[in-house]
Every structure is written in structure tokens, then in C-alpha cells.
Amino acid sequence: MVFHEVTRQIFLESTAPAYLVDLMHDSNAQVRKVCDTTLDIISEFDQEWATKIRLEKFRWHNSQWLDMIEGILFYFAAKKFCSILKMVVF
Numbered sequence: 043m044v045f046h047e048v049t050r051q052i053f054l055e056s057t058a059p060a061y062l063v064d065l066m067h068d069s070n071a072q073v074r075k076v077c078d079t080t081l082d083i084i085s086e087f088d089q090e091w092a093t094k095i096r097l098e099k100f101r102w103h104n105s106q107w108l109d110m111i112e113g114i115l116f117y118f119a120a121k122k123f124c125s126i127l128k129m130v131v132f
Contacts, residue, residue, distance in 0.1 A: 044085060059084055059091055063098050 054061070062084075063078045085092035 045083070053086070054088055054091065059094075063095065066098065067102060 059081075062077045062081055066081065068074050068077070081091075081095045085095050115122055
């Protein structure tokens, strides 16, 4: 559908690309794979959507990274707090 000029233009003017961006983070791995592949194809043909897709992928990756760092920092803060608490109690 996105390979042919006529259907691609209709597809790009619809809400479908935005919907695919939303589904890019679906819990189902197959859905994510289809969305990712389709969004890569869309990116090849439309620079505006390519920019939006790159930005969304970066935001998602950045969000995952920040969540991981936050978890690590919480772990070390809790560990430090416990060691301080042990010194005060004992």
C-alpha cells in the first residue's frame, strides 16, 4: 500500500501514520515489528513523517533510558540510606 504512489498519498494524508506511531510501543511484539517496518518504509518516502518518526523513536528510547537510570539511582540511594540507618540504629 505504501509502495504505490496513489495509495501512499492517500495513506499519508489519513490518520494511519499517527496511529502506527502510537502502536510502535504496543505490548505485542508482532504489532511493534509491523509498525516499525511500515514506519521505516514511510520514512523513505516522506521526509516530514521521517522527522516525526525519528523524534518519536528518540523520545521513547530516551524515556526508557531515563527510567532505567532513575531505577539505578533509587537502588543506590536506598542502599546508602540503609547503611546510614544501620549506623544510627546499632
